[in-house]
Amino acid sequence: xxxxxxxxxxxxGGRGRDGNDPDADADSDVDDVFVYREPTNQWAARxxxxxxxxGVPTSxxxxxxxxxRAFWAALLLWPAGAKLASTFDLGPLFIIGTVVAGxxxxxxxxxxxxxxxxxIFNGFRALAGQFTGDDVDHGLRRxxx
Numbered sequence: 726x727x728x729x730x731x732x733x734x735x736x737x738g739g740r741g742r743d744g745n746d747p748d749a750d751a752d753s754d755v756d757d758v759f760v761y762r763e764p765t766n767q768w769a770a771r772x773x774x775x776x777x778x779x780g781v782p783t784s785x786x787x788x789x790x791x792x793x794r795a796f797w798a799a800l801l802l803w804p805a806g807a808k809l810a811s812t813f814d815l816g817p818l819f820i821i822g823t824v825v826a827g828x829x830x831x832x833x834x835x836x837x838x839x840x841x842x843x844x845i846f847n848g849f850r851a852l853a854g855q856f857t858g859d860d861v862d863h864g865l866r867r868x869x870x
Contacts, residue, residue, distance in 0.1 A: 773786055803823070810819035835841060840849070851857050863869075 776786060777783065807816070807819055810816050
């Protein structure tokens with residue numbers, strides 16, 4: 726199913742802006758960019774049909790479908806956790822924990838051979854006094870360790 730309202734095309738040269746199509750609206754070109762596909766699982770298909778029947782644009786459904794389920798679960802559970810924390814007067818601790826968890830979960834992983842931000846901003850040079858593998862090698866070869 727292609728998300729399409731009115732008679733416009735993706736390039737903007739279709740009917741709808743010239744006044745020949747009374748059913749076309751001014752933003753018909755915007756919806757042609759998104760492609761909506763019917764979900765395969767039963768509950769998601771029912772939810773999407775209900776949202777379309779309620780008037781939610783298919784472009785919004787296409788964007789929402791790309792967001793991971795863990796994000797939607799966290800978005801729904803966070804207010805419940807905040808309410809629970811506030812009943813025990815732990816609201817500030819909950820906020821701090823949320824910030825720490827958000828930072829930790831978004832750190833990512835560095836692959837073997839990738840340069841770190843430290844080395845990139847330092848011009849790939851070691852800082853004065855920094856202990857490196859070359860220092861260990863020189864110390865072992867010269868008998869200083």
